[in-house]
Amino acid sequence: MRHLFSDFEKTAASARGSENLSHIPMEENCMFQVHTLSIQHNHRGPDGPAKQPLELLRRTSLIHLALVILVIGVLLATPAVSSAQPVPLTPPQLDQLVTRIALYPDPLLAQVLTASTYSNQIADAATWADQHSYLKGDALAQAIQDDQLPWDASVLALLPFPSVLDMMAHDPAWTEQLGNAVLTQRPEVMDAVQRMRRKARDYGYLGPNGYVNVLTDGGYIQILPVNPSVIYVPYYDPYVVFAPPRPGFVVATAIHFGPAVTIGAAFGTWGWWFGSGILWPSHAILIDHRPWERVWVGRDVYVHPYAHPWVHPVGPRVEVHHPKR
Secondary structure: OHHHHHHHHHHHHHHHHHHOOOOOOHHHHHHHHHHHHHHHHHOEEOOEEOOOHHHHHHHHHHHHHHHHHHHHHHHHHOOOOOOOOOOOOOHHHHHHHHOOOOOOOHHHHHHHHHHHHHHHHHHHHHHHHHHOOOOOHHHHHHHHHHOOOOOOHHHHOOOOOHHHHHHHHOOHHHHHHHHHHHHHOHHHHHHHHHHHHHHHHHOOOOOOOOOEEEEEEOOEEEEEEOOOOEEOOEEOOHHHHOOOOOOOOOHHHOOEEOOOEEOOHHHHHHOOOOOOEEEOOOOEEEEOOEEOOOOOOOOOOOOOOOOOOOOOOOOOOOOOOOOOO
């Protein structure tokens, strides 16, 4: 803006000096007169010159100033969108971050970790899952396709688990932080899960039962469903299972499981059917038998190589299966 006022002052001074040009060299005098005549010619009214050059310049400068102020206001009102990579979390922060999912069976954990990287889709998916919780198995898989749901396949894979999506949707800040950590610190996230599993095992809370097998392979703890096509969601209090048991507390009651969720071949499109899991030594998440390699850089263009890729619907969402009331 400084140059606008500087040009204004210089031009105004020249205009005031046009009344006495005797001290100006002939060449500059002629050029100034031609410039002045041009201004007067281009701004004439029906009765002669409409505005004097000084008044015209003043008005022009004010218009320029108003435009500059308007542009600055628009820029200040526009929210800044940053693509900067999030600040890495420390091991204790990561431990705290994964407590609520660390004891999930590996196939379900893999799907939660990948879906969390699409945190902006979780709320809508949770609503749909709640409204259609009466659908199970193949009927649910068919409804997902019939309703032309627009979300990523990793989010669609969690639709058979409304309680998991509800947990993620009710704490969007946690879900986003988890997703960012998966994109930027995946090995560290996996190590945090292992640390928490070791705590739960060492305190006596985590062990095999009728729902999951707990295996140790090369120092890594795996939690696998007894029946690979039936998943049970564990429910527990992180403040209990990752701390020494209180005197007299029955550790066997600390973890309980929800109803069985049958995952048949129809869900293979979204990476299920023996296709999801974790290779702990290499910190690899497997989705549809293939390493899931989405990271922060290029996250908007990553396409997972599903054996039978989910084709996103071209048209809008439809409601073929009516929500429950």
